[in-house]
Amino acid sequence: MKLSVLGSGAVGAAVVELAGEYGHEVVAVADSASAAVDESGLDAEAVLERKRTDGRVGDADADAALEADYDVLVEATPTTLGDAEPGFSHVKQALERDRHVVLANKGPVAERYDELRSLEADSAGSVRFEAAVGGAIPILSTIADLDGQVTAARGVLNGTANFILSRMAAEGLGYEHVLAEAQDLGVAEADPTFDVEGTDAALKCVILANVLYEDTYTLEDASVEGIADLPGSALELAAEDGRTIRLIGDVSDGEVSVAPRLVPENGTLAVSGTLNIIQLETAHAGQLNISGRGAGGPETASAVLADVGRLPPLE
Amino acid sequence: MKLSVLGSGAVGAAVVELAGEYGHEVVAVADSASAAVDESGLDAEAVLERKRTDGRVGDADADAALEADYDVLVEATPTTLGDAEPGFSHVKQALERDRHVVLANKGPVAERYDELRSLEADSAGSVRFEAAVGGAIPILSTIADLDGQVTAARGVLNGTANFILSRMAAEGLGYEHVLAEAQDLGVAEADPTFDVEGTDAALKCVILANVLYEDTYTLEDASVEGIADLPGSALELAAEDGRTIRLIGDVSDGEVSVAPRLVPENGTLAVSGTLNIIQLETAHAGQLNISGRGAGGPETASAVLADVGRLPPLE
Known part of the structure; x- marks a missing residue:
């Protein structure tokens, strides 16, 4: 071509x-x-x-x-x-x-x-x-390939936010400190708004909803909460309970949302660093998880x- | 049809x-x-x-x-x-x-x-x-879809063996004990040879090699070691080092092998229970991991x- x-x-x-x-x-x-x-x-x-x-x-x-x-x-x-x-x-x-x-x-x-x-x-x-x-991650072609069997999708769809949350949890550092570090490493942009406020993940979820439901969602239809106001203490509390926090995008039951969520510390959704993961619910084949590099x-x-x-x- | x-x-x-x-x-x-x-x-x-x-x-x-x-x-x-x-x-x-x-x-x-x-x-x-x-797990269609970009594959391809290893590591129980439990639960067959000796995982790896390399491998070309002789002490030693053992199938550099391998305890390959996972190496897109139900x-x-x-x- x-x-x-x-x-x-x-x-x-x-x-x-x-x-x-x-x-x-x-x-x-x-x-x-x-x-x-x-x-x-x-x-x-x-x-x-x-x-x-x-x-x-x-x-x-x-x-x-x-x-x-x-x-x-x-x-x-x-x-x-x-x-x-x-x-x-x-x-x-x-x-x-x-x-x-x-x-x-x-x-x-x-x-x-x-x-x-x-x-x-x-x-x-x-x-x-x-x-x-x-x-x-070949997520749309997997959904198409599964031919109508995917009923819902959720996951970590923004590597910058995930890097920040992973580092905050692993090192006990505050948001501003880790953001500055991410900017130095080129993982976060000078203006990180799109990533840390959840907009980028929400756009991806809107696209997933458009494909899954063959409908016409826009960003206005999504409920979006980012990580910029998340206190380090929230991660500490989560850790005491064997959990951690990830910015999870969710497309299910016709609704689209992005928000920080508690997930099991070593669970499937708790990918580290800039990795992305998407979890598909299927009609007859349980959950399918696909992780890989979400950017670059x-x-x-x-x-x-x-x-x-x-x-x-x-x- | x-x-x-x-x-x-x-x-x-x-x-x-x-x-x-x-x-x-x-x-x-x-x-x-x-x-x-x-x-x-x-x-x-x-x-x-x-x-x-x-x-x-x-x-x-x-x-x-x-x-x-x-x-x-x-x-x-x-x-x-x-x-x-x-x-x-x-x-x-x-x-x-x-x-x-x-x-x-x-x-x-x-x-x-x-x-x-x-x-x-x-x-x-x-x-x-x-x-x-x-x-x-739609592994072959993902490989086909990535159109020649997958260079190697490895992973956990037998749920029975993985269930046994997961339980041995989590509960500190011996192989025979956990095998009997798996048989009671219907996770292992009365004759578990195919699963615990690595034959089933090896057949899957041979098929992956046939597809990846467009060549004609058979079971005879695979190096196969199972988990039936794995002592519980090996899992304990691994745990002391933050690692665990999984039966890993590997297709890379033209070779096919199945053997118990040390993997990081909370790493991508250490899936629990009967889950399967496959990790694809790609030419330009890093690793892609897909996990889901490998049987049923x-x-x-x-x-x-x-x-x-x-x-x-x-x-």
């Missing part, structure tokens, strides 16, 4: 770098201000090197990547809420041109799912978004490229 | 019971001595009730289920080693009739993989065997029926 990659952050750059290994070709890459386009195939190393040295991927306008002759648009620009722009317009334009779309950007899938599915219905292209939920450039890119591999050929 | 189900043990009976819920129809069922055939669809409850009361599923010869007009042969007779008969001949006959085959029986896939694939190549039918590895009638049947759902329509 010929890919046009929008976004040249960790995920976009890794898609460009790894595409060849999955048998695909990158014909365009854009960052917010520029684009590189070569319909006979870009030199991945040269584009990424230019981004590192010049701060831009090429000389063309960013829009050139949208207008290129590609098979699959990879939408890896930053997630935005509400109207989910500019991601949503990128996706719209690709589907109206009868091209496939693979998203790492959660915005359009969480906030405008009904419009996304309706654009897809009118297009020869398909939309996939495995990378938007749980990074490298190559990890998320591998989910994007697996999605590309699942697309049918375009006529 | 119209199913003919060979085997009316826990798995076969659960396939018969649940097929309708997955949108399929059972037209034949056989146990070792008899069969029930109705090409317009069997009454599942009546067949299972007859098995419970009469000890046989119907009045026809067992062969009648092989000769019925079905789309998919479900091979759920007991696993046998070496020539893997009679399972292998059942599969051969179905493929030669251009029908699909779904196996829960590990024998033909572990012991005669090359012949199986060559029969499939000459047939309009396809062969699937998700239920043969890890029960309800409805659980394994759900894997069989998910496989049926993955089959292409027959012309």
